[in-house]
Amino acid sequence: DTEVTQTPKHLVMGMTNKKSLKCEQHMGHRAMYWYKQKAKKPPELMFVYSYEKLSINESVPSRFSPECPNSSLLNLHLHALQPEDSALYLCASSQDRLAAGELFFGEGSRLTVL
Amino acid sequence: AQSVTQLDSHVSVSEGTPVLLRCNYSSSYSPSLFWYVQHPNKGLQLLLKYTSAATLVKGINGFEAEFKKSETSFHLTKPSAHMSDAAEYFCVVTDTGRRALTFGSGTRLQVQP
16 A cells, blocks of 8 residues: 545635644555645645654644644644635655655645635 | 756647756755656656666656766656656755755646647
């Protein structure tokens, strides 16, 4: 199994809503990542988890809250988002942080904030 | 500091003709270099990687890239384009010391029938 699965594929939410994005991998990878990608731009790193501990937070606003319940799961909790947060949110994993260039990406969750 | 420059934002080729997507990098350390492909509304997929072994690297789907230290380049090539190659391609560099990943701005490959 070489897949990273993200749900939901599409999400529309209002600025006052609370929602969550979910990511799952069963490759035994110990590093997991959240990226944000705007249209026609490269992905931008948001968070890195290494062995289920947050190791990098790229100065992301607190309205985005990551969680790593176990080595296979990664969540991104969303609250009080702004329309400019509309983007494709990509989850990725790698064997560990030493293999950070060899990422396995999910297909993404496309978020629209109204 | 490290950086990546993809020299063309858009490349258009005819099906069956060669593909060349250009990437230049700068890095303070010995770099590892990668090419990723992203088809519309999909995640990214690793095409190939250079990690200081052979300078000519073969990847999936017939793509290859050559690491040229003297030119600080890592261009992606394919002898014959297929319609299915139409996608966005990202060149990525990581410093093995810092393990920070830097993406290029991307090259959109269009394949004409």
